[in-house]
Amino acid sequence: MFLVKARAVTALHSTIVWWWWLLLNNFILVVCHDSVSSNIYCLRSIKDSLEDPLGYLSSWDFEAGFICKFTGVECWKPDENRVMNIYLSGMGLEGQFPSGLANCTALTGLDLSRNKLSGPIPSEISQMLPYVTTLGLSANSFSGEIPSSVANCTYLNLLKLDHNQLMGPIPPELGQLRRLKWFSVANNLLSGPVPTFVDAKFSNQSYANNSGLFRPPPKHSKRISDDKAFFISGFVVGWPLSMILVLLFIFVGIPTIRFRIGLPVTIKKMIIITRNNNKINQVAALQDTKWPATNDGRKISMCEKLVTRMSFAELTKATSNFSTDNVIGMGNTGTMYKALLPNGCFLAIKRFQHFEEQFVTELMTLGRLRHSNLVPLIGFYFEMDERLLVYKYMSNGNLYDFLHSASNTISWALRVKIAVGLSRGLAWLHHNCNFQVAHQKISSKCILLDQNFEPMISNFGEAMFMNPNHDTTSSNTNLYSINDVYGFGIVLLELVTGEEVTNSPKIFDLGNSSGLYSAVDKSLIGQGFDAEIFQFLRVACSCVQSLPDQRPSMREVYTTMRAIGERHGLTDDSEIVMEFN
Numbered sequence: 001m002f003l004v005k006a007r008a009v010t011a012l013h014s015t016i017v018w019w020w021w022l023l024l025n026n027f028i029l030v031v032c033h034d035s036v037s038s039n040i041y042c043l044r045s046i047k048d049s050l051e052d053p054l055g056y057l058s059s060w061d062f063e064a065g066f067i068c069k070f071t072g073v074e075c076w077k078p079d080e081n082r083v084m085n086i087y088l089s090g091m092g093l094e095g096q097f098p099s100g101l102a103n104c105t106a107l108t109g110l111d112l113s114r115n116k117l118s119g120p121i122p123s124e125i126s127q128m129l130p131y132v133t134t135l136g137l138s139a140n141s142f143s144g145e146i147p148s149s150v151a152n153c154t155y156l157n158l159l160k161l162d163h164n165q166l167m168g169p170i171p172p173e174l175g176q177l178r179r180l181k182w183f184s185v186a187n188n189l190l191s192g193p194v195p196t197f198v199d200a201k202f203s204n205q206s207y208a209n210n211s212g213l214f215r216p217p218p219k220h221s222k223r224i225s226d227d228k229a230f231f232i233s234g235f236v237v238g239w240p241l242s243m244i245l246v247l248l249f250i251f252v253g254i255p256t257i258r259f260r261i262g263l264p265v266t267i268k269k270m271i272i273i274t275r276n277n278n279k280i281n282q283v284a285a286l287q288d289t290k291w292p293a294t295n296d297g298r299k300i301s302m303c304e305k306l307v308t309r310m311s312f313a314e315l316t317k318a319t320s321n322f323s324t325d326n327v328i329g330m331g332n333t334g335t336m337y338k339a340l341l342p343n344g345c346f347l348a349i350k351r352f353q354h355f356e357e358q359f360v361t362e363l364m365t366l367g368r369l370r371h372s373n374l375v376p377l378i379g380f381y382f383e384m385d386e387r388l389l390v391y392k393y394m395s396n397g398n399l400y401d402f403l404h405s406a407s408n409t410i411s412w413a414l415r416v417k418i419a420v421g422l423s424r425g426l427a428w429l430h431h432n433c434n435f436q437v438a439h440q441k442i443s444s445k446c447i448l449l450d451q452n453f454e455p456m457i458s459n460f461g462e463a464m465f466m467n468p469n470h471d472t473t474s475s476n477t478n479l480y481s482i483n484d485v486y487g488f489g490i491v492l493l494e495l496v497t498g499e500e501v502t503n504s505p506k507i508f509d510l511g512n513s514s515g516l517y518s519a520v521d522k523s524l525i526g527q528g529f530d531a532e533i534f535q536f537l538r539v540a541c542s543c544v545q546s547l548p549d550q551r552p553s554m555r556e557v558y559t560t561m562r563a564i565g566e567r568h569g570l571t572d573d574s575e576i577v578m579e580f581n
Helices: 002-049 099-103 148-152 172-176 220-251 294-303 312-318 356-368 399-403 412-431 475-497 513-519 530-543 554-566 574-580
Strands: 073-077 080-087 094-096 109-111 116-120 134-136 141-144 158-160 165-168 182-184 189-193 212-214 270-276 279-286 327-330 334-340 346-352 377-383 386-392 436-438 447-449 455-457 464-466
Touching (some): 312 334, 312 386, 356 377, 399 475, 412 436, 412 447, 412 455
Parallel strands (some): 109 134, 165 189
Antiparallel strands (some): 327 334, 334 346, 436 464
């Protein structure tokens, strides 16, 4: 009798467990199905609500049931229809802000810049995009006021609203966005006071060409407090340093500077940061300058305001303890790993091997700069002997491997897109009005390609900062940037010939058509692009002139490449055009 009851209880228990499992399984299926359907509906509503005269969205085929290969769409996982980022910049789209974006519930990045969108920015935008980290709406025709609810998008790192028709005040609540690092409302119709941001300071260019905007006068006591704090910090750092220098002169003498009697010996690269009106406005790199090791930590701490310091344990787990199976590249300074986060997002992690100088330079450079043609730096780790930089993963690898792979047939339009994007990025680096940067090591191996084959400049370990207050045509400043022009010429020749080009290329005889055709990639001949190919070669030959003063600036190069790109539907970069004109 007892055995029968026990069996009955066991059977009942099994039945209950089975029903619970079935209910839970169905619940998961329903939730997953709803999530997928929601994301598909999100993209479908975008396509339906916007006019697409250039046909960029015509490739969005919803009958296929898979949306992660759509142009401008990036998913959390390659095989899962859950949208992470939407990049529709420069596609000539017309209409109003797509309300259907609210159905992309896991969206973190949205770039609708450089289109022809109009109407107001939705007042409920924080409810539509609760997890957005980057929001790019610049170079459109959005009107009305900036909704105060934007301040509820608490994860925002980048907010670009410049070059629109927005009016009224900037909501003071935006100042509470603690993660915000890049912000611009320039070239609008805004008025009223500029808000005070709790954890960031933005230059006047972020507010330029808004005649009604003004900065409230600083509080006198606050200014005195800041100056006093700056004096104290300068004294604390400067006094011991001056005493060290005195000891050096006493024990060593002036001719050679070395450290004895147990003083710090790590001597790297000095980055001088000058202070003007309580802002860092200038960065100049001086080679072969001595600096105690502790200052590297000071620079790293400053970078924490720009780039996220990440967990070593998480990065180790994401790379399977830096397994060789995850190696995607090896260079002189370190090894690149492909990493997979628990949420399905792919990253690229560069592990430096005893190259502190290159690590700090790249961190300082990419930590300060954001551009559509620079590889995005997401985070870093710096402790003990470990130095890691974390980037967005570029699914199409580097340009060198892509060009020289036997399995790839590259259209002329794609080569033009890569050349225009690269010239745009270099022109921005050289002529950006905040401070200029020379890469110094431009080659097809440091040009990465994202999922849409947009070129991304990487490997900034040898970069040089150039003083923006000096004439950029002077021989001293131009020395570094002109090397980038030469490197661009080499890459351009690779794009045209399809072959690896040496660092001492022969200059083509532009008057010898038979010689030109023998050098051009055979797959391009007879496709109707002869005139553009000739233009490419002419630009390339001017860039690789043996005498540096005979080479054009990247500003001039970009102007030419941009004109070619326009014939292929590649629109202007408003930031570059604004600065050049």
